[in-house]
Amino acid sequence: MSTTAVKQDGPAAVTPTPSVGSHVRxxxxxxxxxxxxxxxxxLGLLVLCTVFAIMRPSFLSAGNFANLFTQGAAVxxxxxxxxxxxxLGEIDLSAGFASGVCAAVLANxxxxxxxxxxxxxxxxxLTGVVIGTILGLLVAKIGIPxxxxxxxxxxxxxxxxxxxxxxGRNISVRDSVLVAIANRNLPxxxxxxxxxxxVAGYAAVQxxxxxxxxxxxxxxxxxxxxxxxxxxxxxILGLAVYVLNLERSRNVLISxxxxxxxxxxxxxxxxxxxxxxxxxxxxxxxIYAVGGNxxxxxxxxxxxxxxxxxxxxxxxxxxxxxxxxxxSRANSVDPNTGGSNVLLYAVGAAVIGGTSLFGGKGRVLDAxxxxxxxxxxxxxxxxxxxxxxxxxxxxxxxxxxxxxxDALSRRRAAASGSR
Amino acid sequence: MSxxxxxxxxxxxxxxxxxxxxxxxxxxxxxxxxxxxxxxxxAGKSTLVKCIxxxxxxxxxxxxxxxxxxxxxxxxxxxxLGIEVVYQDLALxxxxxxxxxxxxxxxxxxxxxxxxxxxxxMAAETLAGLSVRTVKSLRxxxxxxxxxxxxxxxxxxxxxxxxxxxILDEPTAALGVAQTAQVLELVRxxxxxxxxxxxxxHNMNDVFAVSDRIAALYLGQMVAQVKTTDITHAQxxxxxxxxxxxxxxxxxxxxxNGNGAAPADSTTGGVS
Numbered sequence: 001m002s003t004t005a006v007k008q009d010g011p012a013a014v015t016p017t018p019s020v021g022s023h024v025r026x027x028x029x030x031x032x033x034x035x036x037x038x039x040x041x042x043l044g045l046l047v048l049c050t051v052f053a054i055m056r057p058s059f060l061s062a063g064n065f066a067n068l069f070t071q072g073a074a075v076x077x078x079x080x081x082x083x084x085x086x087x088l089g090e091i092d093l094s095a096g097f098a099s100g101v102c103a104a105v106l107a108n109x110x111x112x113x114x115x116x117x118x119x120x121x122x123x124x125x126l127t128g129v130v131i132g133t134i135l136g137l138l139v140a141k142i143g144i145p146x147x148x149x150x151x152x153x154x155x156x157x158x159x160x161x162x163x164x165x166x167x168g169r170n171i172s173v174r175d176s177v178l179v180a181i182a183n184r185n186l187p188x189x190x191x192x193x194x195x196x197x198x199v200a201g202y203a204a205v206q207x208x209x210x211x212x213x214x215x216x217x218x219x220x221x222x223x224x225x226x227x228x229x230x231x232x233x234x235x236i237l238g239l240a241v242y243v244l245n246l247e248r249s250r251n252v253l254i255s256x257x258x259x260x261x262x263x264x265x266x267x268x269x270x271x272x273x274x275x276x277x278x279x280x281x282x283x284x285x286x287i288y289a290v291g292g293n294x295x296x297x298x299x300x301x302x303x304x305x306x307x308x309x310x311x312x313x314x315x316x317x318x319x320x321x322x323x324x325x326x327x328s329r330a331n332s333v334d335p336n337t338g339g340s341n342v343l344l345y346a347v348g349a350a351v352i353g354g355t356s357l358f359g360g361k362g363r364v365l366d367a368x369x370x371x372x373x374x375x376x377x378x379x380x381x382x383x384x385x386x387x388x389x390x391x392x393x394x395x396x397x398x399x400x401x402x403x404x405x406d407a408l409s410r411r412r413a414a415a416s417g418s419r
Numbered sequence: 420m421s422x423x424x425x426x427x428x429x430x431x432x433x434x435x436x437x438x439x440x441x442x443x444x445x446x447x448x449x450x451x452x453x454x455x456x457x458x459x460x461x462a463g464k465s466t467l468v469k470c471i472x473x474x475x476x477x478x479x480x481x482x483x484x485x486x487x488x489x490x491x492x493x494x495x496x497x498x499x500l501g502i503e504v505v506y507q508d509l510a511l512x513x514x515x516x517x518x519x520x521x522x523x524x525x526x527x528x529x530x531x532x533x534x535x536x537x538x539x540x541m542a543a544e545t546l547a548g549l550s551v552r553t554v555k556s557l558r559x560x561x562x563x564x565x566x567x568x569x570x571x572x573x574x575x576x577x578x579x580x581x582x583x584x585x586i587l588d589e590p591t592a593a594l595g596v597a598q599t600a601q602v603l604e605l606v607r608x609x610x611x612x613x614x615x616x617x618x619x620x621h622n623m624n625d626v627f628a629v630s631d632r633i634a635a636l637y638l639g640q641m642v643a644q645v646k647t648t649d650i651t652h653a654q655x656x657x658x659x660x661x662x663x664x665x666x667x668x669x670x671x672x673x674x675x676n677g678n679g680a681a682p683a684d685s686t687t688g689g690v691s
Binding site (some may be wrong): 213218282288289291292301320360368413 | 508510511512513514523524525526531536558560561
């Protein structure tokens, strides 16, 4: 083990760091070995965007770019929660209507009962926690397959939404704060400030880790790769904020419309929080362990039941947040909120992003990337004037494609693993 | 007898309902020695190991660890004493890397954040202490490792915690020739580092290659525990299959170790 022998506190240049070339080769070897991660989603996103941009130049307009975020937000948020359930190899089919129930609770509390917006938000999120706890208990303690439990939930919650809506009438949401979530934008300056904070924070974390590891003589990624990652994030965030800060109002004299949609930093914060939980805490490590080998996790002293219940709680809670965003975007809640394609789009988003349906593999970022793919398909095909029938078929095909990539890469990994 | 045993069991009984699986079993493991635990399928090897590791409670009998009588009621008790078991199916998570597997359930943290550098260093030191050179990177997923490498990781995981007694359940069962040699070498090195090692094996070549003592179970009874140098291949096979071999085994109190071998007429237990 060369790592123990070398102890130094000098700069990274003297540590046994692999070169940039070997890093790239290493990555390529992992990809060929079946560990492709989010690569298909990123490539798919590039291809789709290029195709739509060529066919419909308006796809690239600032207004449409902002639309993409608000259109995809609810599905992305639900998908972020689903990643946790999928990591255990379970499924939550009720997440869509769970978000509907939570949205209905929100609308009832704020509009019918007239409480302030934060009470409504707390009520909606708590509803999500309760739903998740019930689902989790049924799966972990009673031992009903999650597919069945959540399928029952899917039907029951659909009914609950109807009951909360007093037989199908919709309830409008007029509270200015709630409406702002999906319909208002940040002032351009704040957008830039948040982007700067995000890049600075990411750079600090990456550089600190690099220094810490090389100080202890551990193998680190080459500093050039670390800097490239930071630079890449800065470029992407910078471009996105720049485009979103362009004026996208049809008539500036009537109203100005520019800035980062408020829902974007909400997604970003949740992405950072959940990524931290999954990657840097022992709770997150235990989720991966239970998803990879339940028996091994049990023998390692991990409380498997508690982990299983907790992921359903996280999933339903994220569904609640998704429901709030959906209610905000529509300015109302109707019996179909969280219904129709929401759940399947959310599962699709997680899987397209690279989360395995077999458990043990996936990141919260996958949900965001996959959510972007789903939103781009939905939006781009809408611009091209295709009917929803065609959109559904195409999204279904893409989901199938993603699932087969998952299954094939798994086979490939198994084959290369048994070398 | 080199020293006092690290772990000594006396008069262990264990039944599952009407089936008595262990009958007045005595067993000892010595520091710095490999004790091979042999016996046919259903002889009670796995049950004995699970009693030692706290998974099964015993019906009767005494545990003496390091000269003190102890009670082991749960795997946690066993771990606290420094007893680690490497199970046959290894219990590794394929989707985690080597370091993550070695620290699974006992992660080092600073605050609420995982302390990855410390864990990686400790893992590297442990593997270096076992002279393991076959693993390229500590950050590769276990799914990419060969059978022998997995076994190595599982064993390293067991010795990471300053354990004093390591029980290996058929560590070479699924391995090829070269990998078997590697793992046996590792087992020998554990004992040379001062640990007490218990090796469960069906393979007589492995047993004679690496062990200092052999303990033979036959239908839930300890029929002999002798030094490897004092016994032949054929005798061990006889002990395993018939419960006796010449002066050893069920007839006559074996003079070698004074193990409590029960009378021969009690071998009609329904162990299958």
